[in-house]
Amino acid sequence: MGGCCGKDNDKPSVEPESSETSRLLGPQNGRTPDKPMYGDGGERHPNLLKRGDEQSALDQILHNTANNIIDVAALDSRRMEQQEYLDRARQYGSRVSNLVPNASRLQSHMLQLHNGTSMPYSVLSAEPISLHDINLINHTAEKFWNACEGIKVNHKEDLVVNFEIPEN
Amino acid sequence: MSVPPHNLENVPDQLGYLVLNQEGAVLSSAGDLENDERTARILLNMVRLACKVRISEDKLDFFKRLSVIFDSFLYVATISNHRIYISKRKLMPKDPVQA
Numbered sequence: 359m360g361g362c363c364g365k366d367n368d369k370p371s372v373e374p375e376s377s378e379t380s381r382l383l384g385p386q387n388g389r390t391p392d393k394p395m396y397g398d399g400g401e402r403h404p405n406l407l408k409r410g411d412e413q414s415a416l417d418q419i420l421h422n423t424a425n426n427i428i429d430v431a432a433l434d435s436r437r438m439e440q441q442e443y444l445d446r447a448r449q450y451g452s453r454v455s456n457l458v459p460n461a462s463r464l465q466s467h468m469l470q471l472h473n474g475t476s477m478p479y480s481v482l483s484a485e486p487i488s489l490h491d492i493n494l495i496n497h498t499a500e501k502f503w504n505a506c507e508g509i510k511v512n513h514k515e516d517l518v519v520n521f522e523i524p525e526n
Numbered sequence: 527m528s529v530p531p532h533n534l535e536n537v538p539d540q541l542g543y544l545v546l547n548q549e550g551a552v553l554s555s556a557g558d559l560e561n562d563e564r565t566a567r568i569l570l571n572m573v574r575l576a577c578k579v580r581i582s583e584d585k586l587d588f589f590k591r592l593s594v595i596f597d598s599f600l601y602v603a604t605i606s607n608h609r610i611y612i613s614k615r616k617l618m619p620k621d622p623v624q625a
Contacts, residue, residue, distance in 0.1 A: 473606075473608065474607065478534070478609075479533040479534060481591050481602075483613075487593050
C-alpha cells in the first residue's frame with residue numbers, strides 16, 4: 359500500500375495490513391512501570407511488617423495507575439497512510455450501508471443540494487433586493503392574509519341528502 | 527478540509543460570512559458569523575425549505591439567492607458546488623420600508 363514513499367520498509371508490520379479490527383493504538387508493548395523510588399528507608403523502619411504492607415499497597419496503586427495510562431507519544435504504533443484512512447472510511451461506509459440499507463438513501467435525499475451558481479461571490483455581492491420589491495411582497499402577503507381571514511362558509515344546502523327510498 | 531478561494535470577504539457592506547457543506551458543517555466563517563453554528567443551522571433549514579419550492583415547470587430551476595431581511599442588515603444565501611454561501615450585509619434603506 360502506498361509504496362511511493364517507501365516508508366513501509368522501515369516498519370515491519372506486526373498486524374495484518376488493513377483490517378477493520380486492527381487497532382490504531384497498539385498494546386503497551388509489555389512496558390512495566392519503573393520501580394518506585396521511595397523504598398530506600400524500608401529496612402531501617404522498626405515496624406517492618408506494617409511498612410511492607412503499606413509499601414505493597416502503594417506499589418499496587420502505582421502499578422494500577424501506570425497500567426491505566428496510555429502514553430500515546432511513547433507508543434511506536436504503526437502510522438497510517440492517508441490512503442489507508444480512505445480505504446477504511448470506505449470500508450466502514452459500505453458496512454454501515456449494508457446494515458442500514460435505507461440510511462444513505464434517506465440521507466442523500468435530505469441533504470441533496472443542487473449545483474447552484476458557479477459564482478457565489480457575484481451573487482452575494484449583487485445589490486440587495488430593492489425596497490420596492492420588499493414592499494410589494496409585504497403588501498401582497500398582507501392581502502393574502504386578509505383574504506384567508508375573510509373566508510366564510512355559507513351554508514346553502516345539506517351535503518348529505520337522504521334519498522327518497524320507497525318503503526316497499 | 528480546504529475550501530477553495532471564494533472571495534467572500536470582499537462582498538460590499540459585509541458584516542460576516544459563512545460557508546457550509548451539505549450537512550451544515552461550517553467550512554469557513556468570519557466576522558459576525560464566525561463559528562456561528564446557530565445561525566448556520568437556521569439558514570440551512572431555510573435554504574433546504576426554499577429548495578423544495580418549485581418556481582417554474584422546470585424541475586431543475588432553483589432559486590438563485592435567498593434574502594432574509596431585517597431592519598438594519600440582511601442575510602443573503604446562495605448555493606454553489608453543493609456548498610451554501612451565506613453573507614451578512616449591512617442594509618442601508620434609502621426610504622423606510624412600509625409595513
